[in-house]
Amino acid sequence: MLKLENISRKFGDFALSGINLEVADGEYFVLLGRSGSGKTCLLELIAGLHIPDSGSVWIDRHDITHSRIQDRPVGLVFQDFAIFPNMTVSGNIGYPLRSRRRKKEEISATVDAIAAEMGISSILDRYPHNLSAGELQRVALARTLVLNPRLLLLDEPMSSVDASLKDDIKKVLRRLNRNGLSIIHVTHDYREAVSLAGRVGVIHAGRIVQEGTPGSVFSRPANRFVARYAGIKNFFKVRFLRENNMWKAIGEGNLTFSISGRETAGEGLIFVRSENIIVSASKPAPGTDNCFRGIVKEIFPSEYGIEITVDAGMLFVADISVADFGLLSIRESSEVWITFSAGAAVAIDGTDPDIQTRDRI
Amino acid sequence: MGISNSLPVKSSPFSWIMLILSSLVLLFIIAPLAGIFLNTNGSQLIETVNDREVRESIRLTLLVAFAATFLFAFAAIPLAWILARKDFPLKGVVQGIIDLPVVIPHTAAGIAILGFISRAGFLGGIAGSVGLSLINNPAGIALAMAFVSLPFLINSARDGFASVPVRLEKAALTLGASPSRVFFTISLPLAWRSVMTGFVMMFARGMSEFGAVVIVAYHPMIAPVMIYERFNNFGLDYARPVSVLFITVALAVFILLRLVSLKKKDSHNTADAET
Numbered sequence: 316m317l318k319l320e321n322i323s324r325k326f327g328d329f330a331l332s333g334i335n336l337e338v339a340d341g342e343y344f345v346l347l348g349r350s351g352s353g354k355t356c357l358l359e360l361i362a363g364l365h366i367p368d369s370g371s372v373w374i375d376r377h378d379i380t381h382s383r384i385q386d387r388p389v390g391l392v393f394q395d396f397a398i399f400p401n402m403t404v405s406g407n408i409g410y411p412l413r414s415r416r417r418k419k420e421e422i423s424a425t426v427d428a429i430a431a432e433m434g435i436s437s438i439l440d441r442y443p444h445n446l447s448a449g450e451l452q453r454v455a456l457a458r459t460l461v462l463n464p465r466l467l468l469l470d471e472p473m474s475s476v477d478a479s480l481k482d483d484i485k486k487v488l489r490r491l492n493r494n495g496l497s498i499i500h501v502t503h504d505y506r507e508a509v510s511l512a513g514r515v516g517v518i519h520a521g522r523i524v525q526e527g528t529p530g531s532v533f534s535r536p537a538n539r540f541v542a543r544y545a546g547i548k549n550f551f552k553v554r555f556l557r558e559n560n561m562w563k564a565i566g567e568g569n570l571t572f573s574i575s576g577r578e579t580a581g582e583g584l585i586f587v588r589s590e591n592i593i594v595s596a597s598k599p600a601p602g603t604d605n606c607f608r609g610i611v612k613e614i615f616p617s618e619y620g621i622e623i624t625v626d627a628g629m630l631f632v633a634d635i636s637v638a639d640f641g642l643l644s645i646r647e648s649s650e651v652w653i654t655f656s657a658g659a660a661v662a663i664d665g666t667d668p669d670i671q672t673r674d675r676i
Numbered sequence: 677m678g679i680s681n682s683l684p685v686k687s688s689p690f691s692w693i694m695l696i697l698s699s700l701v702l703l704f705i706i707a708p709l710a711g712i713f714l715n716t717n718g719s720q721l722i723e724t725v726n727d728r729e730v731r732e733s734i735r736l737t738l739l740v741a742f743a744a745t746f747l748f749a750f751a752a753i754p755l756a757w758i759l760a761r762k763d764f765p766l767k768g769v770v771q772g773i774i775d776l777p778v779v780i781p782h783t784a785a786g787i788a789i790l791g792f793i794s795r796a797g798f799l800g801g802i803a804g805s806v807g808l809s810l811i812n813n814p815a816g817i818a819l820a821m822a823f824v825s826l827p828f829l830i831n832s833a834r835d836g837f838a839s840v841p842v843r844l845e846k847a848a849l850t851l852g853a854s855p856s857r858v859f860f861t862i863s864l865p866l867a868w869r870s871v872m873t874g875f876v877m878m879f880a881r882g883m884s885e886f887g888a889v890v891i892v893a894y895h896p897m898i899a900p901v902m903i904y905e906r907f908n909n910f911g912l913d914y915a916r917p918v919s920v921l922f923i924t925v926a927l928a929v930f931i932l933l934r935l936v937s938l939k940k941k942d943s944h945n946t947a948d949a950e951t
Contacts (some may be wrong), residue, residue, distance in 0.1 A: 362850045385852045400863040410861070413852040462852060564912035 316340045316497055317361070317466055322370035331356055331521045334370070334638035338466070338499060338514075343492045345512035345529075346501045353393070353521040354501040358468045360392040361499070374424050376463065385414070390645060394471040396455035398443040405430070405439040408458045410487045415462070425461055433487070449480040456487070467491065469500045473507055485511060495532035504548075505533070515599050548632035549587040555662065564662065573604045577662035584662070591659035592633035594623055595652050596643050607631070625653050628667045632648050709923070715922045724917035730902065734816065734925055737898040741883035744818035745829065745861045745875060752826055752878075753871060756833035757863065774831070777824045786891030789820045793892065820892040821882035829871075829878035836870025837863060872937035880930055 321336040331353050338344045348354040359365050363370060363384035371380040379387055399407050405426050412422040430436045443451060452472065459467065470490070473481050492498050500511060508515045509529050516526040525532055533550045553564035555558060557579055564572040564585050572585060599606050609627030616622070621640040623649045625631045631653050635643075643649055723731055758764075759771065779783055791799040793810035799819075803810050810816040840863050848858040862873070886900035894901060899922040907915035 361848070364846050364849065384849045385854065389850070391847070391850045393843050393847055396841065399844060399848070399862060401862075410853070414852040414854070414857060458851065579780045614743070623884070 316342075316377055317499070320371045320372040321360070322357075322360065322367045323373070324356070324365055324367045326365075327357060329353065329356075329369075329521060331360070334521075334523055336523060336526070338497055340497060341492070341495050341497050342497055343488075343511055343513045344497075344499045344516065345514070346499060346516045346518055347503065347505055347508050348501070348518035348522075349503055352518045354468055354518050357518065358391060358470055358499065358501055361466075361468060362385050362389050388465040389468060390459035390462065390466070391468040392452075392455045392459050392470065392472065394474060395467040396448075396451045396475075398446075398451050398454055398458075400443055403442055404435065404446070404454050407443070407556075408461060410437075410458060410517055411462045419446055426457075426522065429457045429461055441507055448475045449477065449483070452476055452484065453487075453657065460491075463499065467496050468497045469498065471502055472500065474502065509533070519534065528545065533584070533586070547586045548589045549592070551585050551587075551629060553583060555583055555584050564660070566629060568605065570628050572660050573657040574660045574662050575657040585660045587631075587655050588596045589622065589632045589634040592631055592653050592655045594625065594633045594635055594639075594643065594645075595654070596649070598652055599654050603654050604657045606652060608650065608652050611645055611651055614645075614647055623651075625651060627653060677734050683713050692942055712920055712923070714917060714918050720913075720917045721920060722919050729897075730918055730921065731855075733897045733902045734901045734922055736817075736896055737883050737900070737922075738925070738929060740814050740818050740898065741821055741879050744822040744882050745812075745825070745879040747818075748822045748826060748878075749829060751877060752829045752862075753833055756830050756871075757831070757837045757859070759834045760837035760922065768904075775827055782824055782885065782887030782906035783891060786820060788815075789823055789888060793819060812895050814893075814896060816892045817889050817896075817898060820888040821885050824879045824885050825881035826890050828881050829874040832874025832877060833871045836867030836874070839870070840866040862909075876930065876933045876937060879933065880926070883926060 317336070317338040319334050319336040322331060324331045331349070333429060335359065344353050346357070352539065355408050356365065356545065363382065364377070366381065369642070371378055371590075373379065374388060382394060402410065405423075408426045408429060409422045411606070412425060424609050426439070427436070430439055433456060435450060435453045435457065437452075438446060438450060443454065446454070452475070466579070472484060476484060488500070501509070502508065514527065515532045517528050517532065518524070530550075530552065541601060549573075551564075551566045551570075553566045553572065555562060555574075557562050557580065562574055562577050564574050564577070564583075566572065566585075574585060577583075588623060598608075607627035609624075609625040611623060611633065612626050613624040617634055620634060620636040623633045623635065623640075623645075625633065643651075705762055719827070756775075759774075764770075790811070791797050793803070793816050795801060795804045795809070800810055803815075808815075810819070844866070845858050848857070849863045853861065883898075884900060886904065889898055892902070892903050897905065899918070902924065903915050903918050906918055
């Protein structure tokens with residue numbers, strides 16, 4: 316439904332360059348990037364606030380590259396929600412309808428209906444300055460949705476709401492998406508991508524560096540940046556099953572992982588943070604969880620200390636402190652054992668859109 | 677709100693010196709004004725209030741200053757918006773030109789205006805062709821007042837527009853509003869406080885103008901010119917009651933305008949300040 320073809324646009328000393336992106340009808344696309352990566356600029360460009368220097372923007376096979384902002388079937392929710400402080404909540408929600416010169420009765424009926432849907436009927440007469448972030452966000456969503464956009468653009472929707480409200484917002488967003496609304500959601504937090512996205516794109520320095528399902532992007536990062544970006548270096552595609560009353564995960568090369576907190580069978584992913592992996596030069600005591608023998612492939616300094624890549628049938632990356640590394644006395648192609656606790660192996664479903672991470676990440 | 681930005685109070689010699697110096701400045705402003713009120717007795721004042729000439733000149737001053745502010749606002753506010761929102765070549769020069777009336781001597785400004793509105797001048801020529809003389813005419817007075825007081829409105833309104841978050845205007849655009857609708861429903865209401873402050877400042881500056889006005893029009897006589905004329909012809913005792921009356925009326929109007937213009941938008945200006 317949305318197609319960006321080879322978009323380039325300079326903003327002072329920053330530029331979006333060669334952006335190609337396609338979002339299918341009803342898709343939930345999460346664009347991951349750090350602040351300054353160009354993700355907000357890209358959203359504003361789709362909404363028409365910037366015109367690309369070259370390339371084109373298509374929606375439903377119409378070239379809208381040079382269409383007026385008002386004529387684009389696109390809704391944009393800003394990071395800080397941009398609620399108009401000089402209007403009540405209902406004034407805010409009705410604003411787009413008044414811009415379209417709809418009839419008074421029609422406006423109030425539409426506002427009431429969408430407010431009920433968003434659960435904000437009780438605050439319609441209030442001014443925004445003493446509303447909570449969660450309420451403001453619902454107002455912003457309602458205000459954007461009154462015009463029935465074909466595509467919803469969300470700029471960091473989770474960044475200003477309390478942790479306790481994030482699940483509520485996720486539910487709202489999933490519901491909107493299930494009802495057929497295509498969504499592009501921009502964030503710096505890969506956990507949002509994992510729990511919401513049908514597809515993920517990673518943007519860095521104005522370019523989309525990788526794109527695909529969350530599983531594929533996180534398990535096979537196209538480059539070191541994407542991998543680091545996701546904050547995770549160990550991402551394994553597995554099958555969950557029950558064996559001797561214990562839940563296990565079987566990965567490629569029949570590597571068997573002990574896991575905790577997962578009690579359903581099926582396909583999925585596990586990830587292990589590299590700092591949770593322990594490297595030892597001698598064989599650990601029998602009965603230790605997740606103990607694999609491997610060969611050291613790479614050793615180099617990282618922001619945490621020393622990063623060691625071990626090939627144990629699958630590639631594991633461990634981060635250890637400089638002090639621990641000094642005690643180990645290993646080098647490349649040394650034989651080592653790696654271990655991590657069952658609790659450190661975080662299991663998620665790879666396909667279910669309602670997946671939640673089950674453990675600390 | 678509620679968080680004090682004052683330093684913890686400590687009675688060091690330093691803070692005493694600061695306090696004394698500040699008090700002196702404050703006293704310097706208050707003392708002459710208090711003096712002029714105290715040195716005017718009631719009977720003189722009543723006599724002045726009953727003086728038709730004085731009443732007429734105060735009425736004229738307020739009216740012309742208000743008209744000048746009101747009419748020029750229609751062009752000054754768009755200019756302020758452009759300065760706040762658009763980038764264009766020589767913007768710094770334009771900004772400098774706007775501040776020019778503040779730095780040049782007002783009598784010199786009066787001479788410049790006079791040249792402009794005399795029959796030989798550009799505007800005077802146009803007015804003359806329809807049989808109107810701008811010299812010694814309220815319209816000429818209004819132009820002189822506007823010339824010296826416009827920077828106050830333009831600069832205050834420009835700051836107001838600049839403080840409106842661009843995101844709100846962007847949001848309005850994405851919600852289907854045309855640029856003019858964005859201006860009238862978002863930018864102007866949110867900059868309203870600064871625009872009105874500028875309006876009041878321009879009005880106050882205009883009505884107190886003497887130098888530029890006296891060159892353009894000795895008659896009809898506005899209050900500052902009349903105070904000068906009474907002082908020149910009759911002395912301090914005759915100039916004083918007119919001054920007191922004008923100060924009182926000007927203060928009353930000033931306070932009234934501020935109350936009216938600022939109270940109306942109180943409902944949202946706390947949020948306005950936060951954004």
